[in-house]
Amino acid sequence: xxxxxxxxxxxxxxxxxxxxxxxxxxxxxxxxxxxxxxxxxxxxxxxxxxxxxxxxxxxxxxxxxxxxxxxxxxxxxxxxxxxxxxxxxxxxxxxxxxxxxxxxxxxxxxxxxxxxxxxxxxxxxxxxxxxxxxxxxxxxxxxxxxxxxxxxxxxxxxxxxxxxxxxxxxxxxxxxxxxxxxxxxxxxxxxxxxxxxxxxxxxxxxxxxxxxxxxxxxxxxxxxxxxxxxxxxxxxxxxxxxxxxxxxxxxxxxxxxxxxxxxxxxxxxxxxxxxxxxxxxxxxxxxxxxxxxx
Amino acid sequence: xxxxxxxxxxxxxxxxxxxxxxxxxxxxxxxxxxxxxxxxxxxxxxxxxxxxxxxxxxxxxxxxxxxxxxxxxxxxxxxxxxxxxxxxxxxxxxxxxxxxxxxxxxxxxxxxxxxxxxxxxxxxxxxxxxxxxxxxxxxxxxxxxxxxxxxxxxxxxxxxxxxxxxxxxxxxxxxxxxxxxxxxxxxxxxxxxxxxxxxxxxxxxxxxxxxxxxxxxxxxxxxxxxxxxxxxxxxxxxxxxxxxxxxxxxxxxxxxxxxxxxxxxxxxxxxxxxxxxxxxxxxxxxxxxxxxxxxxxxxxxxxxxxx
Numbered sequence: 001x002x003x004x005x006x007x008x009x010x011x012x013x014x015x016x017x018x019x020x021x022x023x024x025x026x027x028x029x030x031x032x033x034x035x036x037x038x039x040x041x042x043x044x045x046x047x048x049x050x051x052x053x054x055x056x057x058x059x060x061x062x063x064x065x066x067x068x069x070x071x072x073x074x075x076x077x078x079x080x081x082x083x084x085x086x087x088x089x090x091x092x093x094x095x096x097x098x099x100x101x102x103x104x105x106x107x108x109x110x111x112x113x114x115x116x117x118x119x120x121x122x123x124x125x126x127x128x129x130x131x132x133x134x135x136x137x138x139x140x141x142x143x144x145x146x147x148x149x150x151x152x153x154x155x156x157x158x159x160x161x162x163x164x165x166x167x168x169x170x171x172x173x174x175x176x177x178x179x180x181x182x183x184x185x186x187x188x189x190x191x192x193x194x195x196x197x198x199x200x201x202x203x204x205x206x207x208x209x210x211x212x213x214x215x216x217x218x219x220x221x222x223x224x225x226x227x228x229x230x231x232x233x234x235x236x237x238x239x240x241x242x243x244x245x246x247x248x249x250x251x252x253x254x255x256x257x258x259x260x261x262x263x264x265x266x267x268x269x270x271x272x273x274x275x276x277x278x279x280x281x282x283x284x285x286x287x288x289x290x291x292x293x294x
Numbered sequence: 295x296x297x298x299x300x301x302x303x304x305x306x307x308x309x310x311x312x313x314x315x316x317x318x319x320x321x322x323x324x325x326x327x328x329x330x331x332x333x334x335x336x337x338x339x340x341x342x343x344x345x346x347x348x349x350x351x352x353x354x355x356x357x358x359x360x361x362x363x364x365x366x367x368x369x370x371x372x373x374x375x376x377x378x379x380x381x382x383x384x385x386x387x388x389x390x391x392x393x394x395x396x397x398x399x400x401x402x403x404x405x406x407x408x409x410x411x412x413x414x415x416x417x418x419x420x421x422x423x424x425x426x427x428x429x430x431x432x433x434x435x436x437x438x439x440x441x442x443x444x445x446x447x448x449x450x451x452x453x454x455x456x457x458x459x460x461x462x463x464x465x466x467x468x469x470x471x472x473x474x475x476x477x478x479x480x481x482x483x484x485x486x487x488x489x490x491x492x493x494x495x496x497x498x499x500x501x502x503x504x505x506x507x508x509x510x511x512x513x514x515x516x517x518x519x520x521x522x523x524x525x526x527x528x529x530x531x532x533x534x535x536x537x538x539x540x541x542x543x544x545x546x547x548x549x550x551x552x553x554x555x556x557x558x559x560x561x562x563x564x565x566x567x568x569x570x571x572x573x574x575x576x577x578x579x580x581x582x583x584x585x586x587x588x589x590x591x592x593x594x595x596x597x598x599x600x601x
Binding site for chain 1: 303307309310311313314316317318320321323324325326327328329330331332334335341344345390393394396397398399402405406407408409410411412413415416417418419420422423424426427428430432433434435437438439468472473476477479480500532533537540541556557560566569570573574576577580581584585
């Protein structure tokens, strides 16, 4: 390795290490803030190196577990139902669209694509979901509006089915007398696993992180998801014990106003941090897959 | 005979149509019905009559929207922030992608790639808390630890307009740059290694290799992303502009975009008309921009066109 090259390696590695720190340190700050003693926080502010640690915020969460557990439960439920539903809908729509012989294919493709080009905006959607479908303050408010099925995922899956599953396989199956349903079930789903993982992962991420549906359609505190709860807490820390007071009877712990926000935030990102190392290659390949044909 | 054939064909494809039905129905409800609902922008809406039976009001909602300075401010903010985001994320994204692919140590390379992707996965609500940990007037790290270090007075961050363009651009870059970087990395990975070997033999410097080989070969990826973003230039990340500034009224002037305006107007008493009016402008201009930008791309290189 020449001197110039070695110098170049050193320079880019130093730059990239700094970049990596910039990316990771804010999350470390979030965590450190959540385990800092409340009084230290009030006098010294949030910091990477607190003078005194305390798990009070987490103890508070555990004592008032009803609020957090319920919010977590709602998020998990919405994520599971939404992601599963999305995978079913996406694959069932994308598979027929990927077939050359489907009559009316052009129309259906346009029907899907047009939803990407134009939308009615928030106001008509809001009126429809609340007045016609009455999803306000139900679990469906987290599942139905916008997140369940997007044109992008349909096009992604359609392209994958078309280009990555050899046509000969379909032909052979058809000659053997397999029905379309059977081909979908026995071949498209197993062979399309990479795209299903990608679509599922990104849909799941969107469900887990979504707070807008909670903002628009939920105003009962016992129906808040974890993100919606965090959102509510920005302005009103009392949202936390809006429904906890009666449940725990003799409330003893006072809300640690300053650290609790960070503790709940950390609890909300924890699942992502835990699964990230295992799934990051799927996220990366998913993004790259989307770039090939948007 | 022919008729029988057609019926048979139809019966043959029926299962496929049935499979498609749930998805098509969802898109009809979630996407197409609200499209018809945009007439609400031309109505004097009241809840009892619903969208379609409320009385018409012509362009009253639009006149109201444009009678205030709001319209100009939200359009200016939406456009300028998007332009800044596009340019900055692209320059930094391409640079990082070149650096990361050049790293010879595979373990480190993976680490860098993962770390820039991490913020992309975190919800904007949590991001707003992290920003709050830095900027909070009483407890923020900047006011408590960093500014005193330089002998500066604490700043009321959430009340001062000045710093917000920078704060929002940095936050957006932090959260979003990983996405573009990965796409550029994929683009670089697709470049034929023979180019570099030949350049090496000819004694080309690293800089020459970047400007003469890497960047030109990346143009398709750059154009694709650019088109996607230009098509969305009238849309803004609601969370970034609503959550991160904590909906602070004192800085609306530099944080209010079309999306935050639509939401706030919708939630304000009697604001539904101007909310819908702002929404329809966004949809229509957005639609025109997608069509135009796609048309332009199709002229330049048809394989990069979205449709």
